[in-house]
């Protein structure tokens with residue numbers, strides 16, 4: 555009985571450790587697209603709340619300008635992620651690492 559429990563616990567621990575290896579890797583592009591979508595959704599919600607009178611004009615303008623900045627920054631990052639800081643090779647927006655030298659791409 556004890557061996558049976560140990561075997562079950564060992565299998566559970568093994569699955570717990572191995573499970574993340576089979577999850578899809580979220581690329582930087584996915585993250586930027588998700589961030590821009592979130593910001594655009596928040597702008598839409600804020601516009602609706604302002605139109606219904608739930609938000610003051612002062613608060614609306616301040617929050618909206620920040621959300622627009624966030625959305626624009628995220629959208630810009632989906633377009634280009636710049637160059638590798640080590641070898642200066644252009645990087646694609648979805649790259650996590652430089653294909654030339656292996657340097658980690660920074661956001």
Ligand SMILES: [Zn+2]
Nearest residue numbers: 638641652655
């Ligand atoms: Zn490089």
